[in-house]
Amino acid sequence: MxxxxxxxxxxxxxxxxxxxxxxxxxxxxxxxxxxxxxxxxxxxxxxxxxxxxxxxxxxxxxxxxxxxxxxxxxxxxLETEKFWNSIPFEKNDDLHIYGFVGMAGVENVLMEEFEKAAQTENEKAEIINDMFYWQVPKGNTLDSTFGKVLGKKSLKDQMTSRNVNTFEKILKKMT
Missing domain, CATH: 3.30.70.1280 (SP0830-like domains)
Structure with missing residues (x-):
């Protein structure tokens, strides 16, 4: 496999x-x-x-x-394809879209943290098929309130994120 x-x-x-x-x-x-x-x-x-x-x-x-x-x-x-096919946001040259891979249930923890954080214009998050997706304006990834939350030690063993462009490259290598 x-x-x-x-x-x-x-x-x-x-x-x-x-x-x-x-x-x-x-x-x-x-x-x-x-x-x-x-x-x-x-x-x-x-x-x-x-x-x-x-x-x-x-x-x-x-x-x-x-x-x-x-x-x-x-x-x-199959899981990687499901992730790619479930991206809820439209590609836009001014925005990054990230997907989060991690332990079961981490998507709910991330959504809770996102909802508590101050959001910038066009910053959004959605859970689709137990996967957390985050859209953020380019240049704001690390400076956004939610971006800073992602560095918490309590989350480091629970998840990692990738830009959706990376998932596209991965899928090309898998097929």
Whole structure:
């Protein structure tokens, strides 16, 4: 089965790693057809194991190899396609659209946080098929009230986000 591993916190805040090295850790852990997409920690691969088993195996291997506490989220090709096909916002050159991959139920935590945060003009959030989507004007991602909430330590092991353009690149590699 084809999967994508979405790594949390890669190549930001001092956690730097080459994607070629990450791919090698995946190969050494028994994964097949391993390829990286961008430098933000998106690894497409094949395995006969289920996502829960893969998460345990790959987090342990990544943590040991890179000496950091690895957090990654495994999604099948079908789940990734479902995510892509459910994007609720229209593409717009002035806006970023992000999707959040994470633990079951994190979408509700994110929506609660979003609703408490002050929003800028054209900033929106929706949950579709248990997935949280966020639209924010370009240039406001890190400065927005909600963007600052995303850096909370309490959320770091629960989710990671990607621009929807990244999901498009991932799906192209999966098919």
């Amino acid at each position: 084809k999967y994508c591993a979405f790594l949390r916190g890669v190549n930001v805040k001092g956690t730097n790693m080459k994607m070629a090295d990450v791919c090698q850790v995946f190969k050494d852990s028994g994964m097949k057809d391993v390829v990286s997409i961008l430098a933000s920690g998106n690894i497409v691969f094949s395995s006969d194991k289920n996502a829960d088993e893969l998460k345990i195996i790959l987090e342990k291997a990544m943590s040991e190899h890179f000496s950091y506490e690895a957090f990654l989220f495994i999604k099948s090709q």
